Amino acid sequence: MNVIIMLLQIVVLFILVMLHVAYATYFERKIIGHMQVRMGPMRVGWHGLLQPIADGIKSFFKEDIIPEQADRPTFLAAPIICLVAMMTSLSVLPFAKGWVLADINIGLLFIFAMSSLASYGVVLAGWASNSKFSFLGGLRSMAQVISYEIAMGLSLVGVMLLSGSLNLSRIVEAQGSSVLGMYLLPQCIGFFVFFIAMLAETNRVPFDLPEAETELVSGYCTEYSGMRYAIFFMAEYIGMMVMASIGTICFLGGWNGPFAVPLFPPLWFVLKVYLFMFLFIWIRATLPRYRYDQLMDLGWKLLIPLALVNIVLTACIKAMVG
């Protein structure tokens, strides 16, 4: 019986997340359009509201082209690795008190593991496509992973120290429901590092080096088409959502808000996640891409030392106060 309820919950979450992904693309195109004094999609439905559905149908029926020289099994597996890794991280996210599929004690660690796996998908896609552009994209993704995973892990150590737990629900509860309880203020350095690492982790502008539209013709997904390309897209948007959720849970106090919402407890969580999504899009509309070496510089020379300083400071202050 429990299994059936669990499955039902999984299906509901899956559907909601897929809808979210579809409309996140719409949201992004609209906002970037208006920021560039354009209108964005306007044709399909009222103000283009059905655009994501049209896109979905289109990519579903597009021809699936596999290059002759590609490493076939890896080529086919890469997008699925990406998507599965990203979807799996969804299971440990607490959307509200008790609204979590798997309330495991290593939640944060699990998410790190899964998001690293997702970059394997990108690297493998770059390798398997047997194309120069894809290969460069995969290479860059690799370099990005080794310079940002560390900074990201270290930036959240401060949060772990303060809350004394890796369980995401426990981290939210440790922050309490007041604004002052949020880890945003005591962990401002950690948040800064986390935010930049989060942009890099999700391959978003200004760190979209693996998928550099302008120089690498979409980098690792150059050779992909149809549904497989769409799967990469889904993985990217789910990744954005997972990272935004981690930011919300660890720094903005998760589902806690100024007052409890009776019918829909995750309201505050969703609002905060969308704030992060808006920031992602806003940054994409504003900033140009970092150069490869600048990115490594930033990762190794600025973010990792900052994160280490943050850990030492947090530990010292906690030892003195607590």
Next chain:
Amino acid sequence: MQIRYKPKRNWLAMLFQTEILQGMALTLRRLFSRPITRQYPEEKPQIKTGFRGQHALVRDPRTGLTKCIGCMRCAVVCPSRCIRIRSHKMKEEWNRRVIDDYRIEALRCVYCGFCEEVCPVNAIVLTEIFEYGAYDRQALFFNMEQLLGNWDRFAARMNHPVEEYVNPFWRPRGLPEQNLPAAKRMPVSAEWSGDQQVVGKKWRQHHGSEQSCQGGVDV
């Protein structure tokens, strides 16, 4: 002159990355400004006088035929050589030239408007109609009947009587009055003749007020 590529920043600006914040503020302001997009098939652009669109042969109200006299000036001046005229002399009527056919390949035309400028009798005109795309090439190789038909369609769309229609290109700019053929000594608005003609930079200043209320972009 020395160019400083990296302007000096004080440590506060460095710490808070004020330049990035400035950029973000700019994009945020643009988010709430009105987009300049024109939703084309629903919102038509405002066509100004002197727009060079679909070709037409003016129908002479007296004869009901073209005004063309077969002087071949347009065919000669045309930079893309898209005009073909076929005519013969009418022996009975004091060797008057009669046009058998007048063909324009609209696909080759570059819409420079030289043909209307050189035409001594104002027979050819580039109308303000610009939506005449077709699915086959044949529909865009205009012969004389089609060109006259184009004129009729354009005349039907006009608000004022056909006799009063004056295309600004019919009067070549920068030429003294006595050098023009009789038909071309016609009154054109001041901004299209003589020294007051509004072209280039002057045009933008002239129409500046209209442009800004259309677009709504404050630069």
